[in-house]
Amino acid sequence: QTVAVIGAGTMGGGITMNFLNAGVPVTLLETKQEALDRGLATIRKNYEAQVKKGKLTQEKLDARMALISPTLSYDDLKQADLIIEAVFEELGVKEQVFKRLDEVAKPGAILASNTSTLDVDKIAAFTKRPQDVVGLHFFSPANVMKLLEVVRGKETAKDVLATVMQVAKKIRKTAVVSGVCDGFIGNRMIEQYVRQALYMLEEGALPAQVDRAIEKFGFAMGPFRMSDLAGNDIGWAIRKRRYQEHPDMKYSKIADRLCETGRFGQKTGAGWYDYKAGERNALPSKLVDDMIVAYSKEAGAERRKISDEEIVERLVYALVNEGAKILEEGIASKASDIDMVYLTGYGFPLWRGGPMLYADTVGLYNVARSIRRYAQQPNGDAWQIASSLAKRAENGGAFN
Template sequence: MDYAVRDGVAVITLDNPPVNGLGHSTRLGILEGVERANGDANVRALVLIGAGKAFSGGADITEFNTPKATQEPTLMTVIEAVEESAKPVIAAIHAVAMGGGLELALGAHYRIAAPGAQIALPEVKLGLLPGAGGTQRLPRAVGLETALNMIVAGAPVLSETLAQTALFDEIADGDLLDAALRFARRAADREGPHPKVRNRPIEHPNAEGFIQFARNSVAAVAKHFPAPHKCIDAIEKGVQEGFERGLAFERECFLALVQTPESRALRHAFFGERAAGKIADVPSNTPVRKIERIGVVGAGTMGGGIAMNFLNAGLSVVLLETKQDALDRGIATIRRNYEAQAKKGKLTQDKLEARMALIQPTLAYDDLAHADLIIEAVFEELGVKEQVFRQLDEIAKPGAILASNTSTLDLNRIAAFTRRPDDVIGMHFFSPANVMKLLEVVRGEKTAKDVLATVMQLAKKIRKTAVVSGVCDGFIGNRMVEQYIRQALFMLEEGALPAQIDRAIEKFGFAMGPFRMSDLAGNDIGWAIRKRRYREQPDLRYSRVADRLCEMGRFGQKTGAGWYDYEPGRRDALPSKAVDEMIFAYSQEQGAARRRIGDEEIVERLVFSLVNEGAKILEEGIAAKASDIDMVYLTGYGFPLWRGGPMLYADTVGLYNVERAIRKYAQQPNGEAWQPAARVSELAASAGRFNG
């Protein structure tokens, strides 16, 4: 915090990098600055301004869940002091005014903004509502409709868009501080008292009708999240009963929402995404390699999708295939994907052509010789990977990073096909690679730290959530999902049917059940993995019901038949009589007495199989922390966001109850698949949690 007086104006500069979070020391500095200015006869006005990148991004996230977050002076206390200042206070906003930062500005008497400043109250994205008057002051500054939309969506709005509202007295032209000082001197010449946003009426021709419309809209899209509903309730309270009662109700709602599992899940995801990028033995200042030119080997569905990520980021891509027709199909698919975006208005024709111009299609490995990063996206078979990596080792320049998109194979064996294993890393994209947010970054035994740091930084550039995994069969995501699928197949054998299992887990919140997911991915992919398991782990028991399905040629949507039937040109999953009959016959062959399996058992067996395997992954050090596992499942596998991921869900249920359920299922048919992970038993015994 910096305090200076310039020609009768006290300039209080928020200085808490990177975005001037309103931590305790910053709040205290603002309050002391306001009091100091009001006690100085030579000061006629005050300017609040931010140093560096922003006015203020709101709460200081480093203080979340610590005593400092609620230590006086709280933000409410600071805003009250600003609002009650006898001398005019001007908030000068540049770049970002979000959350508590915007609430602080709303407490000032006047506000001026630089063009392009992002204005938002994004608390709803953490399962909360603004807790320092935002639901009461913003509707009085920008109008009911605009404020409600901003608060419920939590999305930023540019300062120019709000220029004609009472939020801003001026959009600055030129240097913001100079403009603020000029404005402050004019404000000082005005007779007091100076305007307070809290005293403005909330204007709308039919407030009651609009609030009801908003409530209906939120009910349709946010049924699993209480925060948007509470935002509307708090705004309505202010409309109907005035500022003070609205403010008290807002605080009551904030304190209630903090305790909800949904807010806890959203906050867990928020911090988990940031924590995923922090690697204990790779310092943040680790030098990174320059990445400007990308090579992608394979122009199929995965290779083309991978290439699009880099084209979208403005990086040139050399796309390699072995046959001209396959290469032509790959390029055509990329263009078709971009044209679909253009039709939806998400991409201009100029940008489309600019991205396509960044692709160099080729049939020659030598064209990859100048690439800084080469990603292999070929068939998931070790012999095929070996051929590719031996060729890449011959032609890639020194210092080039060689990455495999393998989803299950041993990265250390792949790295050993080269004479530069320290340059080899796994980059496991999820299909469709140009859409899915998750990137599993697989760290081999010899992967260099600068290679890992470079790929993690690059992931941010292509807007992926990168999670580091150690080397094991399936890494984090697919290793866990294999146990999930095993349980789903056992339940078919024991008495359930595909539609019931999918329906139960989708009701729990998954985007897609295991059988619809398998049909979408291709049942032959899982079949190939199981065949390898039968060779490598002959003692590991699987239900062979899925093999029987594949022997019928039912590979999923691509063949028009899988666990479900599909009509030509449609993706609706229709229950299949033929599949049901096959399942009944299989159960009979196995001597399995079919029984009724309830939805609760389905959900427990599927979710707790993920939890138990996740615990083993933590024990083995494949994942560094439980939140990394949760980020994999939230961003790559459709786990419901409001439940926070499998490991947080287990914490919510309680590890004692998880272990108890696991031991119960171990006594049932196919119970050999259940053995509590040591970490589960330890935490159950100590009332511990995966996420601290």
């Protein structure tokens, strides 16, 4: 009946709008008044834009805004049936929030985290009611994107899972259940995709060529335009965490070099591409291209011409191979779940049916053969073929 959202930033505001649109009252909590005012103003501005386009009436705007109860106090969350936190993506910050929620939330309230990569089991352990904790990973902008990754912790109760799946329908999201692992389904796979994209820069490609090839294949956006849009500093923060937690995992340091120069993407007017003030068009940057060529030399990599076909295969098969591992580990229960994540959250071309179905169409024997070939090339250690993929390829099987 009632929802509370913690954090009125981009994510918190977007999440709130989903519930207002469905007629569910939301208590919106922030720590400072100015942050709260800013969040409310953004929500109102988003609705006003819809009124201008004739998609919404002024009465509906007023009715939706009237459903929000803004607050600076956790005590106002006592009656909420579902509480979603959308605070900074750091375990220490989440810990403070969940310990406080444990004190104020009513018994049986569902406590959800909008984390995109953190361990939901660790977050649940900050409370005395881990059975009530679940991950609800909304995608940005949360009021637009269809996908909702529902992350089931090892203690998450069945009724909690059933309830949030039902709620997802109510707010018109496509919900996919994921188990707990770093990055869940979508971000865990995209990490391998981006890793290949960076290796190809090192080996001879340039950002515009990589993006163009995968966009021609049908993706809404190539990896470098995507990264500039999301903010290159986000990937940088995840890689820094990786270097500590998995020192054995190799990455091209080319993206770190870009971030060290402060080129974080559209928000700073410069990333893998240059941007003109107030425009979103990605303009190839001579500075970045020169930096990439210099980096290859430094890394002792011999630059070569990389075909569009190789770009597409390495990017898409990186998704497929990681997807196969996700199925083996039981993180996703079926291949079509993985495909839904990619069709509704990551701009995978709809008519190709998602990475796993696309692999079935190409034939797993052909996919496996290509992966083994790429494993022989420089940076080939990034390709440990998933055993389930190898097995299905041998037996003429498929994921779907």
